[in-house]
Amino acid sequence: MPTPQTPAPKSVFARLAEHITQFVGSTLAFCLAVGTVLVWAVTGPLFHYSETWQLVINTGTTIITFLMVFLIQRAQNKDSLVMHLKLNELLAATKGASNRLINAQDFTEHEIQLLHQYFCLLAEKAKADRDLGKTHSVEEAEENHAEKRAAHRA
Known part of the structure; x- marks a missing residue:
């Protein structure tokens, strides 16, 4: 090679x-x-x-x-x-970028649809935060969302 x-x-x-x-x-x-x-x-x-x-x-x-x-x-x-x-x-x-998307072109249609759903969730959470660039991954978005909910309950 x-x-x-x-x-x-x-x-x-x-x-x-x-x-x-x-x-x-x-x-x-x-x-x-x-x-x-x-x-x-x-x-x-x-x-x-x-x-x-x-x-x-x-x-x-x-x-x-x-x-x-x-x-x-x-x-x-x-x-x-x-x-x-x-x-x-x-x-x-890129630090903070999700490596799960490397070689995404090789994913099955089901995997692509699943990732699309995750990123739709990320976009919704970013809209709720009123800051589209605040998080880099679904996990970070979920953590931020959970922290906000906990802060609002307290």
Whole structure:
């Protein structure tokens, strides 16, 4: 396994996919696509708007769309993983932050829903405190809430 100091070399496919993704997101690629559609539209009368003429644009756009779906998903997966890593680093480095959220992207839907409920409880307790930044965890919120109740009873 490569260490952070020595990244693994990128495969030919990875390099090609990155270059294509960067290109198709550029202004030049958009202009080429618009130009292609305009050329196709202008040539309609030349080909008498034939079925073949229509098939050319339909087939071309279908193939390009099909391939782009996979490139876009690949880029999205990479971006999502990088974002999760950065958030994990922030959670791990922040004193008082709950480490239970590190790698939350790997939780089951049930675990995510359970944590959502806890944080809804935390938000409600913070609203009751009229200070949204007063606590860092559900446990701290529960302790603060219990202390306040005890103080009010006394």
